[in-house]
Amino acid sequence: MAGFHTKTFLKHDDYMTPDYAWKNVKEFIPKGKVVWEPFFGDGTSGHILTELGFRVIHTEEDFFKNDKGEVIVSNPPFSKKKEVFTRLKELGKPFMMICPSSMLNTQYIRNLFGNDENPLQIIIPRTRIHFQKLVNGEVPENWGSRCNFDCFYYCWKMNLPRDIVWLGDDAEKK
Numbered sequence: 449m450a451g452f453h454t455k456t457f458l459k460h461d462d463y464m465t466p467d468y469a470w471k472n473v474k475e476f477i478p479k480g481k482v483v484w485e486p487f488f489g490d491g492t493s494g495h496i497l498t499e500l501g502f503r504v505i506h507t508e509e510d511f512f513k514n515d516k517g518e519v520i521v522s523n524p525p526f527s528k529k530k531e532v533f534t535r536l537k538e539l540g541k542p543f544m545m546i547c548p549s550s551m552l553n554t555q556y557i558r559n560l561f562g563n564d565e566n567p568l569q570i571i572i573p574r575t576r577i578h579f580q581k582l583v584n585g586e587v588p589e590n591w592g593s594r595c596n597f598d599c600f601y602y603c604w605k606m607n608l609p610r611d612i613v614w615l616g617d618d619a620e621k622k
Contacts (some may be wrong), residue, residue: 464490464523464579465489465493465523465577466578466579467492470497470521472615473615474501476544476601476603477497477500477502477606479501479502481503481517481542482503482516482519483497483503483504483505483517483518483520484506484516484517484519485497485505486516487511488506491506493523494506497521505517511524511532517541518542520539520543520545521545522543522544522545522546523545524547529547530554533545533556533560533602536604537561537604542603542605542606542607543602543603543604543605543606544601544603546577547600549572549598549599549600551600552570552600566604568604568611569603569613570600570603570613572615573598576599
């Protein structure tokens with residue numbers, strides 16, 4: 449059995465979203481609305497969303513102390529999922545967040561959105577999203593950029609055509 453030593457494990461939340469992850473869902477992000485990408489990372493998500501034709505606010509600021517844009521689109525730090533989704537609900541704006549699929553089974557998501565008049569909607573990618581890991585702003589040596597878990601796009605007030613949208617084979621061209 450493999451060992452897991454918590455003393456040697458370092459938690460990092462700096463996983464950058466590849467461009468294809470945003471290209472795959474661009475049709476579901478409202479046109480003409482100002483998009484706030486509140487989690488800066490290395491800055492690429494904001495550039496990608498801008499290249500896709502969206503007006504984007506993407507600055508290095510504290511998400512929990514700011515309120516910008518009309519729609520929030522991001523890949524938040526997974527270690528702060530509960531706090532992020534609580535804040536998103538408080539803001540009351542439409543959002544699309546990339547987070548692990550297992551989050552759907554948590555009590556905090558059930559409590560936040562289970563009885564909401566606006567149901568939480570999910571976009572399920574055809575394949576796993578392979579994020580780029582950064583540690584202190586650099587890609588670690590031997591990083592293979594293969595994600596070992598599935599992620600969904602969690603959406604609220606985005607008016608998707610269905611509550612569960614499965615992306616097709618043609619959507620994910622890398």
